[in-house]
Amino acid sequence: MTALPIYLDNHATTRTDPRVVESMLPYFTEHYGNASSVSHRFGWEAGDAVDRAREQVACLIGAEPSEIVFTSGATEANNLALKGTALASRAKGGNHLVCSSVEHRAVLDPLRRLARESGWQLTVVPCEPSGRISVEAVENALTDRTVLVSIMAANNEVGTLNPIGAIGRLCRDRGILFHTDAAQAVGKIPIDVQGDAIDLLSLTAHKFHGPKGIGALYVRRQDRRARLVSLVDGGGHERGLRSGTLPVPLIVGLGRAAELARVEGPTDADRMRTLRDRLDRTIRSLLDDQGIVLNGHPIDRLPNNLNLSFEAVQGEALLMGLRSIAVSSGAACSSAEPEPSYVLRAMGRDEQLGRASLRFGLGRFTTREDVDQAAKVVTETVARLRQSASGGSAPDPDLAWNDL
Structure with missing residues (x-):
């Protein structure tokens, strides 16, 4: 199965x-x-x-x-x-x-x-x-x-x-x-x-x-x-x-x-915030904090939300490479042509960043293992796409993984 x-x-x-x-x-x-x-x-x-x-x-x-x-x-x-x-x-x-x-x-x-x-x-x-x-x-x-x-x-x-x-x-x-x-x-x-x-x-x-x-x-x-x-x-x-x-x-x-x-919400929020920050920190570390844009307020935000745009990456290719993760793009896509999110456009993001955005939404049942595996898959996909676009060599995320 x-x-x-x-x-x-x-x-x-x-x-x-x-x-x-x-x-x-x-x-x-x-x-x-x-x-x-x-x-x-x-x-x-x-x-x-x-x-x-x-x-x-x-x-x-x-x-x-x-x-x-x-x-x-x-x-x-x-x-x-x-x-x-x-x-x-x-x-x-x-x-x-x-x-x-x-x-x-x-x-x-x-x-x-x-x-x-x-x-x-x-x-x-x-x-x-x-x-x-x-x-x-x-x-x-x-x-x-x-x-x-x-x-x-x-x-x-x-x-x-x-x-x-x-x-x-x-x-x-x-x-x-x-x-x-x-x-x-x-x-x-x-x-x-x-x-x-x-x-x-x-x-x-x-x-x-x-x-x-x-x-x-x-x-x-x-x-x-x-x-x-x-x-x-x-x-x-x-x-x-x-x-x-x-x-x-x-x-x-x-x-x-x-x-x-009401009873468990504060505890859930603290745990999701910790995992959310770990996800953000890990992605940035494995990509040397290069070409990553946070969408949304850095502090006044939901504890389970992380929305990132990746420079030098095509949005459609990014989502295609993430089949092992159920995650949303910031784009509202039709079958004919994907359009950048109207929210990101209203925030001033350009078309490339609007298309190459990922919305991570954590929940009560999200685990640390989920977050670590997702970070690994995202960074490998972004590095591979950037390498393909530039014709150069991509960094190996596994080299930095043990430093986290």
């Missing part, structure tokens, strides 16, 4: 923790009632499980259980937050939205649709070279007609953390709703919706070792309440914001993943 590649693509998705799977199984075969069935025990058990999961998710981000709305994932949560706010605000006179140039497409695309089809004005704030969005840039974009600002907590490609607390307080002082796509941040760094003055927050379970197909939107109900119009009609579930029969097993899995992230 062919060995699986080393998995270092945990920004794309994570392995579901076995403890999460174990918590879900009874709700497929034993406690399989509809959580909306209030007249018998099967429904009561399902409803209790949903309530418990709502509390677990709320506890992870500093919210109240009543402020958690279950969705199919962060993409749906983003759409509900953005389009739902726009629909609810239509009669109030505001017509202006703000986001950043490096948001996930699940934020950029809904906002662009609102601007294109519904007459909303959209300002896209540029990022700093590190991918960070400054408070000053957001402030300069605001007008007296701004309804909503959406800035991600952590970038999904380069891991840069944004000052969401300062941006949230700025928006609160101006009477503007603040939404953050926290899909990459939740479970990896502390999130406090109260302290950071967040009105709307999107998350998804499969980014922190929960199941795919379930996420949540935090909707502030305290103090200044965030008001939304539902995008899905048919039953009035989730306080009328998201109709549809609740997927109890998935919700239980999200809750358990949130509980594990």
Whole structure:
């Protein structure tokens, strides 16, 4: 049987923790009632499980259980937050939205649709070279007609953390709703919706070792309440914001993943940061620190993220040489022609560096052996490609390996 590649693509998705799977199984075969069935025990058990999961998710981000709305994932949560706010605000006179140039497409695309089809004005704030969005840039974009600002907590490609607390307080002082796509941040760094003055927050379970197909939107109900119009009609579930029969097993899995992230997250973050730094240090050492560019903020970044570009290397050839590692390029590739990542372009990277970028995403189950083997394969591949391009001799990574 062919060995699986080393998995270092945990920004794309994570392995579901076995403890999460174990918590879900009874709700497929034993406690399989509809959580909306209030007249018998099967429904009561399902409803209790949903309530418990709502509390677990709320506890992870500093919210109240009543402020958690279950969705199919962060993409749906983003759409509900953005389009739902726009629909609810239509009669109030505001017509202006703000986001950043490096948001996930699940934020950029809904906002662009609102601007294109519904007459909303959209300002896209540029990022700093590190991918960070400054408070000053957001402030300069605001007008007296701004309804909503959406800035991600952590970038999904380069891991840069944004000052969401300062941006949230700025928006609160101006009477503007603040939404953050926290899909990459939740479970990896502390999130406090109260302290950071967040009105709307999107998350998804499969980014922190929960199941795919379930996420949540935090909707502030305290103090200044965030008001939304539902995008899905048919039953009035989730306080009328998201109709549809609740997927109890998935919700239980999200809750358990949130509980594990709350309890074990700080330890996981420290371990991943140590392994991430070892990966970076090893790659640089084996390549004599030549032609390696870090993408993202050097300090304010996710503990499990490392995004590197390699000079004098063709991006397509680099990925082809890494078949034994599951890792992402910073490029969004079509079958016809690979295009450099729009995030890296927004950060000022040229086309060559944009194409020859690798996003390493570590996770709870990443080992030191995984990191060391990945570093060896990457450096051997880069050295070979550079040798081929220059016609010279490539350094032998094995010569330096024992010095690490």
